[in-house]
Amino acid sequence: xxxxxxxxxxxxxxxxxxxxxxxxxxxxxxxxxxxxxxxxxxxxxxxxxxxxxxxxxxxxxxxxxxxxxxxxxxxxxxxxxxxxxxxxxxxxxxxxxxxxxxxxxxxxxxxxxxxxxxxxxxxxxxxxxxxxxxxxxxxxxxxxxxxxxxxxxxxxxxxxxxxxxxxxxxxxxxxxxxxxxxxxxxxxxxxxxxxxxxxxxxxxxxxxxxxxxxxxxxxxxxxxxxxxxxxxxxxxxxxxxxxxxxxxxxxxxxxxxxxxxxxxxxxxxxxxxxxxxxxxxxxxxxxxxxxxxxxxxxxxxxxxxxxx
Amino acid sequence: xxxxxxxxxxxxxxxxxxxxxxxxxxxxxxxxxxxxxxxxxxxxxxxxxxxxxxxxxxxxxxxxxxxxxxxxxxxxxxxxxxxxxxxxxxxxxxxxxxxxxxxxxxxxxxxxxxxxxxxxxxxxxxxxxxxxxxxxxxxxxxxxxxxxxxxxxxxxxxxxxxxxxxxxxxxxxxxxxxxxxxxxxxxxxxxxxxxxxxxxxxxxxxxxxxxxxxxxxxxxxxxxx
Numbered sequence: 001x002x003x004x005x006x007x008x009x010x011x012x013x014x015x016x017x018x019x020x021x022x023x024x025x026x027x028x029x030x031x032x033x034x035x036x037x038x039x040x041x042x043x044x045x046x047x048x049x050x051x052x053x054x055x056x057x058x059x060x061x062x063x064x065x066x067x068x069x070x071x072x073x074x075x076x077x078x079x080x081x082x083x084x085x086x087x088x089x090x091x092x093x094x095x096x097x098x099x100x101x102x103x104x105x106x107x108x109x110x111x112x113x114x115x116x117x118x119x120x121x122x123x124x125x126x127x128x129x130x131x132x133x134x135x136x137x138x139x140x141x142x143x144x145x146x147x148x149x150x151x152x153x154x155x156x157x158x159x160x161x162x163x164x165x166x167x168x169x170x171x172x173x174x175x176x177x178x179x180x181x182x183x184x185x186x187x188x189x190x191x192x193x194x195x196x197x198x199x200x201x202x203x204x205x206x207x208x209x210x211x212x213x214x215x216x217x218x219x220x221x222x223x224x225x226x227x228x229x230x231x232x233x234x235x236x237x238x239x240x241x242x243x244x245x246x247x248x249x250x251x252x253x254x255x256x257x258x259x260x261x262x263x264x265x266x267x268x269x270x271x272x273x274x275x276x277x278x279x280x281x282x283x284x285x286x287x288x289x290x291x292x293x294x295x296x297x298x299x300x301x302x303x304x305x306x307x308x
Numbered sequence: 309x310x311x312x313x314x315x316x317x318x319x320x321x322x323x324x325x326x327x328x329x330x331x332x333x334x335x336x337x338x339x340x341x342x343x344x345x346x347x348x349x350x351x352x353x354x355x356x357x358x359x360x361x362x363x364x365x366x367x368x369x370x371x372x373x374x375x376x377x378x379x380x381x382x383x384x385x386x387x388x389x390x391x392x393x394x395x396x397x398x399x400x401x402x403x404x405x406x407x408x409x410x411x412x413x414x415x416x417x418x419x420x421x422x423x424x425x426x427x428x429x430x431x432x433x434x435x436x437x438x439x440x441x442x443x444x445x446x447x448x449x450x451x452x453x454x455x456x457x458x459x460x461x462x463x464x465x466x467x468x469x470x471x472x473x474x475x476x477x478x479x480x481x482x483x484x485x486x487x488x489x490x491x492x493x494x495x496x497x498x499x500x501x502x503x504x505x506x507x508x509x510x511x512x513x514x515x516x517x518x519x520x521x522x523x524x525x526x527x528x529x530x531x532x533x
Contacts, residue, residue, distance in 0.1 A: 079506040120453050173397045174476040174496075175454035211454035230455075230497035231506065239360045239498065 054085040057132035067251040081128040088121035123212035136254035143255040154204040172208040175229040181220040182265040221265035332370040344414035365401030400477035413520035423521040427528040446512040460491040490524040
């Protein structure tokens, strides 16, 4: 059903795209439909574009030499990243996804693991933006301040963290990513109430993910990533992925970026806690609310025969 | 059984035996030089692909097998289960690449020549033409996200040709126990990146110039006599 709705949008590249993606008939919870409010997106001489853009890395393409070559950037950013952006825009133009932010598109098309076609492109756009910003010229060295404290607390030592991060990258079989994330332990079960949170719940952990998957879909806050798709390192390192990851850690990581992401993640977690605290007090407080609930239950028992 | 046949075809001499006679594996030789598939596939790629990537799968497969052997002997069930992914990755990598080297041949050894005989007939019958098969395999290979393989397989039970893809190093048999691989094309980036960079479709277009249909025909005739 979604396939025919999408195919109704007259565009040859669009139809071709779907057939090559093997869009099967399985049920899709996300409805794709043309926005009723506007029929034309930023039309310029008949060229319709959606709004996701290719951002350049925050440094020139040769700035990370000799550790990551200009040639790698010309392909990795100039071809791979650009293609993810272009293909995503082609997929979402004229659909309700077109009005959403990149992160919203990722969460929507993740579709609880039953990936919709735009997911791969959307997630890879985000992943690569995040990856360029995880590096800087003259990077490497050690983190400091709160970040280093948390690393020491959650991994035992900086060296232990590096070892675990490298192992994750080396053992992510096939294509994928290794991540340092900030994980707030939250129950995410509808009406259930979280046990009272403490600082211990908010941990730094290392995770790895295949292909385009990223920790946003697990509701973690990513702090650092390394791309271990072969295209990320093959021109510079060929099959030597462990050497590439070591070079990344020793010469390229921007600990400044990681620290400011940690700050943002902590602030977000605090904000969520406050909201949950509010919800918890609302739930616990007020006898009326409780007894109403009890009464409703009793009544519905008696009213069985009156169904519909 | 098919695997052992493949391995003893080339120069795999007396395999090293472990304490209990555990059979481990070594890198099969190619029946052509690294540069013989140029310009379709560069010598640099062939050397890295065979001598580094395939060798690493074998090394890690042997390691996993030894660990598995130990765990089985000790009755350590959770280790046995934990090792399954390493065995699938590395064993699959060894199986798939052993087939791949035989799927390729220099032009002077018949690489690129269309299939004749019963396989040629079956291709025309199932897909309409060789061109149609190639187009289908190339489309599926290009669309594969991440790493994996695109296969021409034979369904032994229904005597029918199929085109399938598998992710990572999953062998074709993971898509169906009756599937026999006739032709596999590696679409991991390591198979083409140094030469074709991001343009996987160009690699897929060119590899057909060195595809060894003779090997595929042999397998087909054996399964469908």
